[in-house]
Amino acid sequence: MKRHAPPSSPRSRARRSIRTNGWLALPVPSLAVLCAAACSSAQSTSDGGVDHKGLDGAVVVEASTDGSEADAARADAAPASDAADGATADAGAPVSITVSSAAGPEPNVLIVNDDASGAYVATYSTGPSGTFWGPLPASSMVTILLGTVAHPALHTIVGVQPGDAITLVDSGDVPAENFILTSIPQPPPSGTTQYLLTAGFCTDGFVGTPSPYYVGSDCVSVEENGGVFAYGAPLLVRAMDDAQHVVGSIGQKDFQLATLDDGGSANVALTGAWQTPVAEALQILNGPSVPSGVSIADVVQGTLVPTRAQPPDPADGGLENVYYVDQGFADSMQGQAVWESSEGFAAVGVASNAPFPASSPGSLDLDATAVATFPQIGGGQAVAGTDGLPRITWSTGALDAVTAIAGFAEWLSQDSQVAGTWTVVAPPTTDMFLQAPALGPQASWGPGSGATFPGVTIFAAQGTALPTYQTARQSPSFFVDPGPCGLGSPGLPASAIAPALPPGTSLVVSGYTQPPPVGCGP
Numbered sequence: 006m007k008r009h010a011p012p013s014s015p016r017s018r019a020r021r022s023i024r025t026n027g028w029l030a031l032p033v034p035s036l037a038v039l040c041a042a043a044c045s046s047a048q049s050t051s052d053g054g055v056d057h058k059g060l061d062g063a064v065v066v067e068a069s070t071d072g073s074e075a076d077a078a079r080a081d082a083a084p085a086s087d088a089a090d091g092a093t094a095d096a097g098a099p100v101s102i103t104v105s106s107a108a109g110p111e112p113n114v115l116i117v118n119d120d121a122s123g124a125y126v127a128t129y130s131t132g133p134s135g136t137f138w139g140p141l142p143a144s145s146m147v148t149i150l151l152g153t154v155a156h157p158a159l160h161t162i163v164g165v166q167p168g169d170a171i172t173l174v175d176s177g178d179v180p181a182e183n184f185i186l187t188s189i190p191q192p193p194p195s196g197t198t199q200y201l202l203t204a205g206f207c208t209d210g211f212v213g214t215p216s217p218y219y220v221g222s223d224c225v226s227v228e229e230n231g232g233v234f235a236y237g238a239p240l241l242v243r244a245m246d247d248a249q250h251v252v253g254s255i256g257q258k259d260f261q262l263a264t265l266d267d268g269g270s271a272n273v274a275l276t277g278a279w280q281t282p283v284a285e286a287l288q289i290l291n292g293p294s295v296p297s298g299v300s301i302a303d304v305v306q307g308t309l310v311p312t313r314a315q316p317p318d319p320a321d322g323g324l325e326n327v328y329y330v331d332q333g334f335a336d337s338m339q340g341q342a343v344w345e346s347s348e349g350f351a352a353v354g355v356a357s358n359a360p361f362p363a364s365s366p367g368s369l370d371l372d373a374t375a376v377a378t379f380p381q382i383g384g385g386q387a388v389a390g391t392d393g394l395p396r397i398t399w400s401t402g403a404l405d406a407v408t409a410i411a412g413f414a415e416w417l418s419q420d421s422q423v424a425g426t427w428t429v430v431a432p433p434t435t436d437m438f439l440q441a442p443a444l445g446p447q448a449s450w451g452p453g454s455g456a457t458f459p460g461v462t463i464f465a466a467q468g469t470a471l472p473t474y475q476t477a478r479q480s481p482s483f484f485v486d487p488g489p490c491g492l493g494s495p496g497l498p499a500s501a502i503a504p505a506l507p508p509g510t511s512l513v514v515s516g517y518t519q520p521p522p523v524g525c526g527p
Contacts, residue, residue: 099140099168100139100168100170102137102171104131104149104175105173105175106175109135110131110136111131111135111175112133113131114131114135114151115128115129115150115450116128116149117129117444117445118145118147119145119147119443123442123443124442124443125443125445127445128446128447143165143166144166146442147161147171148160148162148441150447150450154449154450155422156424157425157426159427159441159451160173160430160481161427161429161430162430163431164478171479172479172482182271183217183220183271184271185218185273186211186215186216186274187215188215188274188275189274190279194252194253194279195252196252197245197252197253200242200243200245201243201313203241203243204240205237206224206225206311220238237259237260238260238308239260239305239308240256240260240273240275241310241331242256244279245313251329252282253281254279254334255277255280256275256331257273258305258334259306280333280334282331282332283329283367284329285301285312285327285328285338285365286326286367286369287300287340287368288326288368288369291372291373291374293373293377294344296342296343296344296373297343297345299341300328300501301330301340302338302339303330303331303338304336304358304505305335307505309339313328315327315329327366337359337360337508339358339359339506340356340357341502341503346381346383350518352502353376353514353515354502355372355376355511355513356501356503356506356511357511358470358506358510360509371511375468379467380403380515382399382402382515383399384401385399385400385462386398390441393453394440395416395452396438396440397413399437399438399463402515403435406433407433407465407466407467408466408468408473409465409466410432410434410465411428411430411431411466411484412461413426413460413461414429415459416457416459417459418453418456419454425450430477430484460519460520461518464484465514466512466514466515467512469510470507483504502516
């Protein structure tokens with residue numbers, strides 16, 4: 006139930022951010038109240054530093070010049086009243102940056118602050134509850150250092166403003182678990198001859214129970230409920246007949262790998278009543294041409310769960326692009342259509358979230374009017390830019406009027422011992438590149454001299470799901486690295502053009518991946 010990147014690929018070795026339940030901005034509703042009682046404002050110290058006595062006691066980390074000190078700073082950073090790194094902050098509302106995963110809040114994560122030009126300003130650290138809180142210069146950049154110096158995953162957010170509340174979801178060490186499906190409700194729906202089990206993003210077949218399964222890390226999402234994160238892989242069993250029609254389904258939404266026994270295989274029994282499948286037709290309206298690919302996914306607690314395309318059936322009135330969607334399991338539906346280009350792996354696509362159909366067959370109407378004029382990105386590459394840091398470039402596709410841009414660069418160190426990734430989330434620009442900013446004393450987290458850049462992915466997005474760049478920069482995990490299968494590739498929803506969108510919203514996306522993905526069929 007798992008598709009692997011090659012062992013030497015940075016994507017298979019570096020940590021990456023993964024979608025969460027619905028929209029990714031984790032609110033901090035009581036921030037102002039808490040700070041009114043417990044926080045003092047940032048003050049300049051005698052050594053030119055900034056005194057952060059914020060929500061978490063987040064600190065400025067003393068400047069270091071080698072990797073060992075950088076790692077030590079991450080491990081040992083503690084609340085302090087005095088800053089050791091020279092930096093002054095513009096007056097204005099404080100910025101909060103929260104880093105969390107299913108394992109809980111992540112303290113001592115280093116955050117590098119640069120000015121608007123990309124010049125180094127200071128290094129900070131998240132506090133005990135995984136949050137940095139304090140003033141930062143307006144329109145500056147922050148780079149959050151996830152992973153380790155040996156396997157870094159860096160995330161830069163450009164154009165940070167006073168008052169921003171940024172949440173980055175760290176997938177960390179996503180678990181891979183074994184479980185045994187011990188039983189399903191009996192009797193099965195009439196006509197059943199085989200079954201499909203879907204766990205999160207991945208699907209496999211079986212003919213009876215007990216049936217053992219391995220849920221790979223690329224099948225898993227990070228789900229959020231009330232500010233608490235957990236690794237989730239919603240389970241769904243579809244009963245099918247000889248003609249590949251789905252005749253019934255039953256699922257468990259809240260299946261969480263965090264509850265499984267890491268030392269062995271957990272026993273899982275699905276209970277309840279089989280649900281009658283519902284047919285949903287995906288109707289493409291105002292598309293520029295016939296799309297290269299279309300799909301509908303169940304949206305289940307913020308996870309995109311693949312649905313099953315329905316073979317032609319006269320009972321559906323001859324509708325095309327009909328899918329079985331899962332009653333009693335899906336919270337909503339998400340449809341997408343993709344128009345691919347011939348260069349590398351480039352595409353423009355549109356995705357839309359809609360309510361579960363009220364009747365069968367239902368219809369999900371996907372308005373593709375914006376696709377014809379949305380910029381098509383081409384000629385993308387990652388190269389060594391300023392000080393050898395990644396510069397993500399493209400030669401076609403003016404991105405000065407989109408809502409947000411995200412670039413993902415992979416690198417391998419000169420000795421091939423360090424594989425890393427660098428994500429940059431930025432506002433629209435008239436430039437044809439995104440430049441990674443300076444890391445200052447944390448330079449050992451970067452590519453280093455002589456590094457190569459084997460892969461790049463570039464996204465641009467606009468739509469009601471992402472109404473402003475403020476929304477994008479406060480939810481950088483929205484831009485999920487598509488992994489080795491690239492933008493809009495068939496099969497796993499993990500390669501969809503967008504994560505689960507907020508209810509009733511849509512998004513137009515242009516994307517480019519180089520090198521083209523290999524072996525990523527359904």
